[in-house]
Amino acid sequence: MAHLVPVDSLGKYMYLEFAAPSLCDHSDVTADIDYRQATSFATLFYDEKGRVRKTIKWCSDGGDLNNVVYYDEQGNILYAVYASTSEKYGKLYSCNSQIHIDHSFSELDFREGFHLWINMTTENLASVYKADLKMPENGKSVTFSPVKAGDRAFLCTNRAYISPNGRLINEDDRMAGTYFGRRVVIEEMKGDWCKVRYSIVTDFDETVGYVRVEDLEIIK
Known part of the structure; x- marks a missing residue:
């Protein structure tokens, strides 16, 4: 069972009862894999209506980057980058229910492993983690700006x-x-x-x- 934890802009977990809700920058999906600490599996970013629009997902051990996915207002996938290893990675583009894929490995590898890496909808994401992915009250919405030096x-x-x-x-x-x-x-x-x-x-x-x-x- 996973839990949704609010996170501030410095990446620190928040206790909402002790902090202003406006300080909430995004949320992490966590679980107590090790009794000494919580492991973060994914980071969620929301739009102004509280819908999940971007996720950054880690491998099951909480280590390496697994994928970054963007969703539309209905919770369907728009774009994703993903990897099974540092040598096997790819990009997925979705438009009008048509999927286009660029990848660095064989088509057979892709067919056999694709759905282990990417959640095609936010509904599927919630079912995998068995968690309510609702945006924390008064949390910030994500903003997208041009890439610049220092990022x-x-x-x-x-x-x-x-x-x-x-x-x-x-x-x-x-x-x-x-x-x-x-x-x-x-x-x-x-x-x-x-x-x-x-x-x-x-x-x-x-x-x-x-x-x-x-x-x-x-x-x-």
Whole structure:
């Protein structure tokens, strides 16, 4: 049984009886897998009418990114990026009940595993978690704005380039490396491309390289 927990803009769980409801930024779907702490399976974002419009879902152990899904006002899927591993990932587009898919793996793999990764409707999402996905009272609605330098994001690709429209980065370049779901920070914008770096400070070069804007999902 999962629980819906309100979260503030800093990513901290809230106790609504001790905080102003307007501070609620989004909600997490959590469950007590480990008795010492709750595990977050998904993050939910709502529109002004309290409908789920975007979800960020983690793998069953609460670790790596599994998918990011956008829903329409009726709760049907519009767009999704998803992965089963860092090498097997794809994008789904839905328009007028027609589905188009771009993916990095075989059609057989896709047919056998697709519905393990993506919830096609918010109704299905609620049934999987056996939870009421109602927006917390007076919670904030999600806003979408243009991508800009300084934004935090997930990589939705395992490819990075040495420059916009340049060659693929390889091990000899000694860059930070890339994989689906890696957290990065946008350092610079160049048209439809972004220069990104690793979001955790290390003793090594943090630069990941250039990726297309369409291969990023902003964390918000």
